[in-house]
Amino acid sequence: MSKVAKWVGGALAVVVGVPLALFGFFWVRGGAFLAAVHEVPAEPLVLPADATTLSRGAHLAAVYCGDCHADDFGGKMMIEDAAFAMLPAPNLTRGLGGVAGQLDTAGWVRAVRHGVGADGRALFIMPSEYYVNFSREDLAALVAHLAQLPPVDRELPARRFGPVGRTLAGAGPLRGGFPVLRIDHTAPFPEAPPAAATAEYGGYLARTFGCAACHGENLAGGPTQGAPEIPSPNLTPGDALGSWSEADFVDQARTREGEHMPWPALAKMTDEELQALWRFLASLPAQPTNPSPA
Template sequence: MKLIKRTLLGLIALVVLLVAVVYGVSESRLRRTYAVAGATHLRVTTEPAQVARGRHLVTAVAKCVDCHEQDMGGKTFIDAGPLGTIYASNVTAGQGGVLAVYTDAQLEAAIRHGVRPNGRGLFIMPSDEYQNLSDDDVSAVIAYLRTLSPVDRRHGTSHLGPLGRALYTAGKLPLVPAERIDHARTGARSAPPVGATREYGQYLVSVGGCRGCHGPNLVGGPSPEPGAPPAANITPAGPIGQWTEAQFFTAIRTGTRPDGSKILEFMPWKSMARHTDDELRAIWLYLQTVPPVQSAKT
């Protein structure tokens, strides 16, 4: 009995120590601050053309509305008990919103760097992709956000539960994109001309979150979003390699694959459906040229 008691006490002590280590390591990382090089190439105006471009980027290309809601008032993004609770911010000037207090430079830091005004990293903000947005497009996004009607919607404070902290500490939960971004990067950032070209398609894929779900090589695999199904292989080695351009258009516009099966809404096809024909054709042209890579699950 004494041996069992000592063993149990030892196990309890080990668990307590492990919990303390996980909490300490995760808290240290979450409290880290990042110095962001100032954006010197933004030109935010009230010009109708720029605002219209920003609206298209927010609703279709960057798909901001999928996380922040159509009115950009934010929502509960993840509520998963021991994993934690994460809120998508209210990005308007209403009560609970950030727009009235964020400067244009702070909005750029949040978008491209995933960094709050206090220097800490934002949770799950897809800045890994948004860092590739051109100066003109970031300016257009900010210009559009400045025109939004205020939404009065307050949210709680995002937090990680014990399981979330354990996964984050173990590198299994890519929670803070600011950890993976070069914040010292300076210089003007441009994009290829808008049009039905492979080059513009590569840009759209790079800033539209495709790589965030389908992986850097677009080969698919486990989704970074808890609870989401595995992402498909969208290289020519995957099922999409057997599609025609017309079938690709239909899949994006209607959420229906060539075999008649429905695309789950974890794939943001409803936002992608807002792309112009030239944009979808550009994406299609680019996907035809990426290296075909076999994956365990396509």
């Protein structure tokens, strides 16, 4: 074999071998990450049984859980891509295929507040980094309602990450979708302001609803985290919302539809909650829309 042929063969081996070796490394690393069991504390929670609190829990579940887990809480598929992931939002009831039978009160707390499933694995795109902002009373009301949901028989495919998703989990980019990595698991329960049409209570709603996930920590919008090609509106008075009225905002929340904004969940808020949310947004300092990263 000539020296040129040997050189070409060696170069091809490097060109092909190095990417394959990296893929193999991240594949194994991703599998270990996805299978890891997370030991997190579960704060003691006494579940109420009075009708008023259970009604509050039903309202919270409708607003915060129904968009992903379906209005009957029987779950639905969120992602169906064999190469990336098969990802169900689980059936939360005790029906066929449901997870409620696997969860005691501590298990519900770990799932909702800490982003850890019944098997100890990290939950993916579960907004626990925002639900950790629930007060003890609101979390107790929510869990009490979820624990007694009527059964819905709906079996969904198990969570499975395909070669692309598993490799991205190993390489790092996908890890932003696992809130267990970002939560302060020792943080105490925050106090909720009195439920009223106030900016203070609106701030509590914005924190628990997770507005910052898309609109940025300063709520000034711009490129959406994880999907920069999708612009998020500026929610401060520094852009279009500065010309809106409270009535405009409530009307948009009640009637608007769109693919990327959880309008159906927002529409389930009470008038008082929407007024509070608007008054919080209107109280923010006006800021220019966040720029695209350089």
